[in-house]
Amino acid sequence: MNFLEEKILSDGTVKQGNILKIxxxxxxxxxxxxxxxxxxxxxxxxxxVEVNKILTIEASGIAIATMVGNLYDVPVVFAKKGETAxxxxxxxxxxxxxxxxxxxxxxxxxxPYLNSTDRVLIVDDFLADGQAVHALIDLVHQAGGExxxxxxxxxxxxxxxxxxxxxxxxxxxxxxxxEEMDWKTQRIDFRH
Ligand code: 5GP
Numbered sequence: 001m002n003f004l005e006e007k008i009l010s011d012g013t014v015k016q017g018n019i020l021k022i023x024x025x026x027x028x029x030x031x032x033x034x035x036x037x038x039x040x041x042x043x044x045x046x047x048x049v050e051v052n053k054i055l056t057i058e059a060s061g062i063a064i065a066t067m068v069g070n071l072y073d074v075p076v077v078f079a080k081k082g083e084t085a086x087x088x089x090x091x092x093x094x095x096x097x098x099x100x101x102x103x104x105x106x107x108x109x110x111x112p113y114l115n116s117t118d119r120v121l122i123v124d125d126f127l128a129d130g131q132a133v134h135a136l137i138d139l140v141h142q143a144g145g146e147x148x149x150x151x152x153x154x155x156x157x158x159x160x161x162x163x164x165x166x167x168x169x170x171x172x173x174x175x176x177x178x179e180e181m182d183w184k185t186q187r188i189d190f191r192h
Contacts, residue, residue, distance in 0.1 A: 014183040039067035042151040045173040061124040081105040092142040096135035107135040116144030130161025
């Protein structure tokens with residue numbers, strides 16, 4: 001079992017609706033030691049990949065993305081969610097249904113922060129149905145850039161995002177992949 005799986009088992013709680021709550025080290029309070037380990041592991045898994053930008057989505061992806069950006073020494077961009085200004089001329093805009101908030105969000109990045117020369121590593125805390133990651137991929141492609149990898153802390157293997165992205169040919173690395181979890185028993189099984 002790796003460090004993140006151990007941390008999830010010791011500190012995570014399973015909520016009804018297939019939600020894993022890891023507020024005390026990632027989604028509310030941030031455990032810097034665990035973030036450092038996540039960043040080191042992602043850098044290790046993508047050691048052979050040339051990256052010149054990290055892209056994530058607000059809010060919880062930012063902590064991991066910043067630590068990874070520090071290791072690569074490249075800029076970190078976070079897509080914003082919600083209402084765009086009336087004019088979207090200066091923004092790349094995509095859309096993602098939020099699994100946790102059950103609503104459709106605009107997802108956008110101002111045009112100067114994504115370019116056709118970018119080789120982007122997408123980083124996020126969770127991968128569930130893949131809506132957030134697909135929106136980020138769309139933004140990179142609108143800018144003419146390339147997605148060179150996708151690094152995720154926790155992939156929920158019961159949902160389809162990971163399978164779709166792998167079928168689409170993306171290089172996806174998830175540090176912990178949940179096979180199954182049950183809110184009644186609090187049991188969490190990982191895929192290996
Ligand atoms: P997706 O777009 O892949 O369906 O969902 C990914 C996004 O939803 C992540 O950015 C994350 O914020 C949120 N998310 C999905 N599932 C969970 C979960 O079980 N727990 C938490 N804390 N966030 C989740």
